[in-house]
Amino acid sequence: MRIDAVDVWTVVVPNKPGVVNSPEYPDAVLDTWSEVPKQIVRIKGGGYEGVGETPRGVPREQAEEGAKALIGQDPNRFPLAQIPIPRNGAYDAFEMAVFDLLGKAREVPAWSLLGGRRHDSVPVDCWLGLCTPEHAARLARGGLERGYHGIKTKGKVQMPIPAIVDAIKAVAPDWTVTIDPNERFHTPAQALAMARRLSHHTGIIFESPVPQRRLDWYARLRDTIGLPIAMHLGTVTDLIPALEQGCADIYNLNGTMCDFVIAAAAAGAAGCPVWHGSGNDLAIRGAAYFHACAAAATELWPSDIYGQELREDDLLVVPLPIIDGRIAVTEKPGLGIELDVAAVERYEVK
Numbered sequence: 001m002r003i004d005a006v007d008v009w010t011v012v013v014p015n016k017p018g019v020v021n022s023p024e025y026p027d028a029v030l031d032t033w034s035e036v037p038k039q040i041v042r043i044k045g046g047g048y049e050g051v052g053e054t055p056r057g058v059p060r061e062q063a064e065e066g067a068k069a070l071i072g073q074d075p076n077r078f079p080l081a082q083i084p085i086p087r088n089g090a091y092d093a094f095e096m097a098v099f100d101l102l103g104k105a106r107e108v109p110a111w112s113l114l115g116g117r118r119h120d121s122v123p124v125d126c127w128l129g130l131c132t133p134e135h136a137a138r139l140a141r142g143g144l145e146r147g148y149h150g151i152k153t154k155g156k157v158q159m160p161i162p163a164i165v166d167a168i169k170a171v172a173p174d175w176t177v178t179i180d181p182n183e184r185f186h187t188p189a190q191a192l193a194m195a196r197r198l199s200h201h202t203g204i205i206f207e208s209p210v211p212q213r214r215l216d217w218y219a220r221l222r223d224t225i226g227l228p229i230a231m232h233l234g235t236v237t238d239l240i241p242a243l244e245q246g247c248a249d250i251y252n253l254n255g256t257m258c259d260f261v262i263a264a265a266a267a268g269a270a271g272c273p274v275w276h277g278s279g280n281d282l283a284i285r286g287a288a289y290f291h292a293c294a295a296a297a298t299e300l301w302p303s304d305i306y307g308q309e310l311r312e313d314d315l316l317v318v319p320l321p322i323i324d325g326r327i328a329v330t331e332k333p334g335l336g337i338e339l340d341v342a343a344v345e346r347y348e349v350k
Contacts, residue, residue: 001046001105002074006067009040010060011347013282013311019139020310025130030154034311038282039063039090040344043070043097050101051339052093053284063090070094075102080113081258092256096288096335099257103334110288110335114261114295121326122293125150125178125302127280127310133160133167140171147324150176152207152304156184162197169201176302178230180207188217195225207252208232218247232277236263243270250301252277260292268298275300280307283314287335290320294329315343 015034021027036056041063043050054063069085075098078084083095099110111117126143128136128151140151151168155161165177185191191209198204207230210217222229232252233239236259242248243266253263254277264274274296276289286305293300302325308314317338320327330336 001048001076002072003043003045003070003101004072005044006070007042007044008060008063008067009344010037010349011040011315011344012037012349013313013315013347015310016312018135020129022130022132022135024132025159027130030129033280037349039093040282040284040315040339041067041090041093041097042339043067043094043101045075045101046105048101048104050097050099050104050334051284051337052096052100052288053282054090054093055279055281055285058089058093062086062088063093066090066094076105081262092288095256095258096284099288099291100334100337107333109294109330109333110257110291111294111329114257114292115297117294117329118297119294119300119329121328122276122290122300122305123302123326124148124305124322125152125176125325127151127304127306128153130154130156130159131164133163136164137167137171140168140175144172144175146309147322149174149325150178150203150302152178152180155179155181157181157186157190157194161194165198165201165204174203176203176205177201178205178207178304179209180232181209183208183211185209186211188221191221192225195227199226205230205250215242215245215247218242219245222246222248230275233263235259236266239263239266243267243272248272250274257288257292260289261295261297264292264296264298268296273299273301276303276305278303278305278307280310281305282311283308283316283320284335284337284339286314286320287337290327290329291335313340313343313347315340315347 228249230250231248
């Protein structure tokens, strides 16, 4: 089998109105991230095809560089942990596409090519940006009606975070609330002060509360803060020092499909659960994340794989089946999805 054609589409799929930030908290990144283009790739060979999706902001030239490198190659001969194309920003989109194509050709799900299924389903939480308490309550109510069991919210130390948590808990008292300030609690003292203001609630998690370069701060906070701490890390190279110093209770991991599975195994060896991070992506990446989670050799906590709920369109013929806050691990070959080419062309940026 040889890859004989590669398609690349540049798309922009806007958010639905009012699903991310409140106007009271303008943010240069969160207000505009859905306007940043993505590249959708489709590879073809042997009568099969596979699809992938880049992160936001990857230049089209990088996708075209990967496409050029794939043409004429036999994916059956690829070392799947290191596909022989440039390791640029588009690499993981082609990794997804290769796993999708090979899974279809071999009639196995992508998780089978990642080492086998270790979970029957993958939990997922809601997500919101910088919101007022009223806005947070409204979004939480919608998530509760759709069967979710928790929510992740962005925040800054100067925001009324206790009031936001109170509003969410008033709607969904049993929910887990993960507060992610993106390191903007700044110091251990500020993180401890915020934890004390939330101590009357259960089910609170702090993710990346202080600068992550200070592993010593995380080790100290974990001993004193009285609630679970998560760190958002990229690869196993970032993860190992944090595990060695006992910095967190849970790890939010990213990376390619293979990188995630390797890092999750390292976290599992240290007795730590993980969840899969996301950039509020479209559903092609979401499907790839679910397959990587299915193969993770550790306990899974709910991932914030929520982009398909935020965007106008997920670019799939059939949406990802998230039911009661979980997605069942599919037995369909490849990524188990079908690209809606008409939708891709509708959102294509020429």
